[in-house]
Amino acid sequence: MTLAADSEVDVLIVGAGPAGLMLATWLSQLQIKTRIIDKRSTKIMAGQADGFQCRTLEILDSFGIDRVWKESNHMLEVSFWNPDENGVIRRSARAPDTPKGLSRFTESVLHQGRMERFFLDHLKETGDRVRVERPIVPSLLQVDEPEINNPSAHPVTLKIQHLTDEQATPSQGNNIPNGLFRSNLTADDTDDLIRKSSGKEGTEETIKAKYVVGCDGAHSWTRKQLGFKMEGEHTEIIWGVLDVVPITDFPDIRVRCLIHSASSGSLMVIPREKRVVRLYIQLKEVGAGGGAVDRSKVTPEQILKAAQKIIAPYKLDYEQCDWFTAYQIAQRVSDGFEKFNRIFLAGDAVHTHSPKAGQGQNVSLQDSYNLGWKIGMVARGQASSEILKTYATERQQIARDLIAFDQKFSKLFSGRPAKDVSDETGISLEEFRNVFHQGAVFAAGLSVDYGPNILVVKEDEGKEGTVRCRPDLANKLKIGMRLPSHKIVNQSDALAIELQKLLPSDGRFRLIVFSGDISKPEIYSRYEKLGEYLSSKDSVVSLYTPQNSPRDSVLEVLTIHSAKRTDIELQSLPEAFHPLDKSKGWDYWKVYADDESYHEGHGQVYENFGIDRDEGCIVVVRPDGYVAATVAVADTKSLEAYFERFMIKL
Amino acid sequence: MTLAADSEVDVLIVGAGPAGLMLATWLSQLQIKTRIIDKRSTKIMAGQADGFQCRTLEILDSFGIDRVWKESNHMLEVSFWNPDENGVIRRSARAPDTPKGLSRFTESVLHQGRMERFFLDHLKETGDRVRVERPIVPSLLQVDEPEINNPSAHPVTLKIQHLTDEQATPSQGNNIPNGLFRSNLTADDTDDLIRKSSGKEGTEETIKAKYVVGCDGAHSWTRKQLGFKMEGEHTEIIWGVLDVVPITDFPDIRVRCLIHSASSGSLMVIPREKRVVRLYIQLKEVGAGGGAVDRSKVTPEQILKAAQKIIAPYKLDYEQCDWFTAYQIAQRVSDGFEKFNRIFLAGDAVHTHSPKAGQGQNVSLQDSYNLGWKIGMVARGQASSEILKTYATERQQIARDLIAFDQKFSKLFSGRPAKDVSDETGISLEEFRNVFHQGAVFAAGLSVDYGPNILVVKEDEGKEGTVRCRPDLANKLKIGMRLPSHKIVNQSDALAIELQKLLPSDGRFRLIVFSGDISKPEIYSRYEKLGEYLSSKDSVVSLYTPQNSPRDSVLEVLTIHSAKRTDIELQSLPEAFHPLDKSKGWDYWKVYADDESYHEGHGQVYENFGIDRDEGCIVVVRPDGYVAATVAVADTKSLEAYFERFMIKL
Incomplete structure (x- = not known):
């Protein structure tokens, strides 16, 4: 390894997923000197997250990004399917997916790669000040503690390695057969697919930053350096996900469906952009021994077979598959969100949970949306660094609320439907619907209520010289x-x-x-x-x-x-x-x-x-x-x- | 001149203004082999047309072009200003500019160059099948008459000359001082500003086409070859146009205003995108001798001075000017719209009139919107060439309606306000408002009503085997x-x-x-x-x-x-x-x-x-x-x- 000269930057972002790109967008908008690195050699091409809450759509619109709303499938209705007295699934209720009057937007679905594309395009069109640098991994994080309270200091040092193409195999490609990595069903632009040589491959570089933000996902390297632990549960239930163009006589394939079969498990239908539908399918047979699932053992055929059982007597098949995966739900929150008011964590790096409520990408984006302007104002010298402390207090509570919601929702969705009122181990479908409806405002991202702090005054402070809030x-x-x-x-x-x-x-x-x-x-x-x-x-x-x-x-x-x-x-x-x-x-x-x-x-x-x-x-x-x-x-x-x-x- | 080899094409479009680009968009959409040539070396950069009717916005939306609606200024209100009993202008009425319930769009304003840009981008993004070739002028038009009824023939021959840069001085630049040609106030992309060398400069080429469409403006070369005449009037009134960022205490500068001063003439305010406002100003002093105006004699200072007189006692000034011009109204319609069902004329090539009702660009776009799918269906062999005859019958009537509307509107707008009911040479402001309101549906492009023809059946045809229209x-x-x-x-x-x-x-x-x-x-x-x-x-x-x-x-x-x-x-x-x-x-x-x-x-x-x-x-x-x-x-x-x-x- 050769060593590049040290450089200084206001903010260094580790990870260019949704949380990292949102932060880069904020900091670019505020003209803060920023770098963003990612270990993958290209952005996400298919699969992964797809749900967009009302609040996320409002936030994207506030940056002038309206393409998610334009391209996504607007998911208007939810229907509940449950076994009838003969154990055959029937539609038991329909409801609007987003309650009326909440927002000028409604919940929408589009694959994550498109949104990453929109962020990248937006960064380019609005000054081209911040570009994602890849493939790069961080290798060392050091803090000059005596300097952390000095506003003009760059107390955080990060050593990074510019990878060669061989070193940078996109992690999402590991278990996916040839042809599924890059979506052939949903539109994408191609100009950044072929990574141009940066000339720095195989070199190491040391960067001094005022702030470092780890947006580096569930296995966050940054979090590990800070010594924080993810606290929470790893459930035993295994789910399969299929992004397919379905051929089916199931009537509600273009609305969101929550299907509880009598004894074959549950299935969620998420109608997507173009003709794609995402199916979340409870897998009973695979990985029943517990522990982390070996995803390489799960095939699309197995997942489809499980789905066919649940959705019977309706037929379900496909010719075109865009992406698939299998996962086990881990509901966890990090025990720390920041260190020294200089290093912050956002997104999956601090919370993981079930994807089925469509929350993950949204809460991640909103983490760094909360953080971006605060770092910006402090870096510009407009505001005291005290405001940075509100990031952890404001967002840690949201992460906890999210896990609580997800635990309740996932348990009820995974459960076997009760046969009758005396069936105590089965779950009540009425309770499930109630939890779903009560959670709708939360799920829309509109229940976020930041508590009183240096930035939020909720009551009359009662004295001359204070905020007489009314x-x-x-x-x-x-x-x-x-x-x-x-x-x-x-x-x-x-x-x-x-x-x-x-x-x-x-x-x-x-x-x-x-x-x-x-x-x-x-x-x-x-x-x-x-x-x-x-x-x-x-x-x-x-x-x-x-x-x-x-x-x-x-x-x-x-x-x-x-x-x-x-x-x-x-x-x-x-x-x-x-x-x-x-x-x-x-x-x-x-x-x-x-x-x-x-x-x-x-x-x-x-x-x-x-x-x-x-x-x-x-x-x-x-x-x-x-x-x-x-x-x-x-x-x-x-x-x-x-x-x-x-x-x-x- | 060297000679390039002959080539064949289904449709050759002469002129890449709004009418030509709309036609190219249609034909590209229908995958018809098309070429489009233009004598200018770049598209319009500032000034020219700016009004978008509801119907035009609907049509653009039908091609997936939503950027005009997004970028334009939506003009919601119109106000009428007239002299009071002391001869001082006062607001006499306000009204919605577009009547309620007409369309999901309302009248909007954006400079023509942006729309040309959107067409060019759209052509590129949707297959890049048709590109504007410039600077090119046609030099010879010939028709092989015996072949005009043969569907597979290419009976129209057009000889064209690829110009060198020296030959291709953009006509819009002629009378405009340095710095005004390219807008510095309204956004534009720049990638086609620098014309790339085509390698054909100074050569001549012969093209054989199934159809030729002249969209080559008021001085149409194509029309002249066909021997058609423009019939109608050349009025004596001279108008100045200023696109400026106004500094004014006039209260209605951001709504459309129709101002009649007591004795200094009339002024129209058209609030535009960004902070620009277009002013149409009646010029009394310049060119009063009659005949065509020598536009090079008119300066922005003169136009501003005339505007200041009309708008007094309010103050009006500017530091930034985007574009200006002066013109004399000519209200004319061509006595022919097509020849041999093979050569067609559209847009300014067949009708010219006052720009103040915001109709020109719209009627032009709609001419070729009417023509495009008809040529497409015939060229594909789906429909009989009989349907091409409906182009002239349908659009000639629209052109005549347009001139009739414009004559009434312009006369009333140019006239001196009547002092009282006994003032017979002055115009009644009430009548003016009535004409304005009655014309609103027409002005929105929504009164177009094509008469019965091979494509339109308005009544029960009354016999077995006919269309029993209901x-x-x-x-x-x-x-x-x-x-x-x-x-x-x-x-x-x-x-x-x-x-x-x-x-x-x-x-x-x-x-x-x-x-x-x-x-x-x-x-x-x-x-x-x-x-x-x-x-x-x-x-x-x-x-x-x-x-x-x-x-x-x-x-x-x-x-x-x-x-x-x-x-x-x-x-x-x-x-x-x-x-x-x-x-x-x-x-x-x-x-x-x-x-x-x-x-x-x-x-x-x-x-x-x-x-x-x-x-x-x-x-x-x-x-x-x-x-x-x-x-x-x-x-x-x-x-x-x-x-x-x-x-x-x-």
């Missing part, structure tokens, strides 16, 4: 949860737009001023005063925005008033709410009305958030779209108190 | 007009989908079977019989579909039933309605319900089309989405009679 002013809005979306109408051009469209992931905090009905003089006057404050040199905007940067580059002020749109003229509003740029004119995209639109109805955002149309409030929204606090319109002191907790003054 | 069975649907879109629900996966999404532009006729409520035995039995007919060897599907092609490759059968979706099982329906493919299984994307969806309401398509929920009907839809005929569900004889008029049996 959750009562928006009593249907939950502080700590993501801001839901409703249509509002642009004051200047009458466009009806989703509120979430105003919250792109660009690293800015937002003050959403629900000003009330500013066509009333006394309410306007309060709004005008707020505008004067925001324009003043001591306001939170002035305190944290560099002088030569646009006024909205750190804290963006948005207005949603409750007057009739046509009763208001933008030009009469204080400039703080629609800043003037000397060469580009006024900003026409900051003031909105909660009013009827020409073509898309009335979003009723005041009503949906429980905000009084006169009293109003200011909602502080974090860069990741979660509600940080709610304060009174006139309460500029609380805004100051909130940002003082963690922002660094210029 | 417009009464869908009494709110207009035969000859485009099929409107409403949400329907997929039988197999519960997805709510726009009906128009089932009508991609792929060259297929469609039989939309509004089967009625097939949960009722007598209605199901009628539907079952239709299924038997369609599967029989003498059905219209069997007659025109090659044996080794999929059953839906020429005539696609779609079902929209009126039963509750959950009362129907797809697998119990006749195979004709959801064909089985041996390796891909059943087709789950052909049967839909007019039912409530889980998340997007009830589309009520039966009600909106005036179809009885029991009686139903079959709607025949042309490959361009226009309704061709409506017949009774059991009336398979009429289906045969319809297709016999022009389809060629195998």
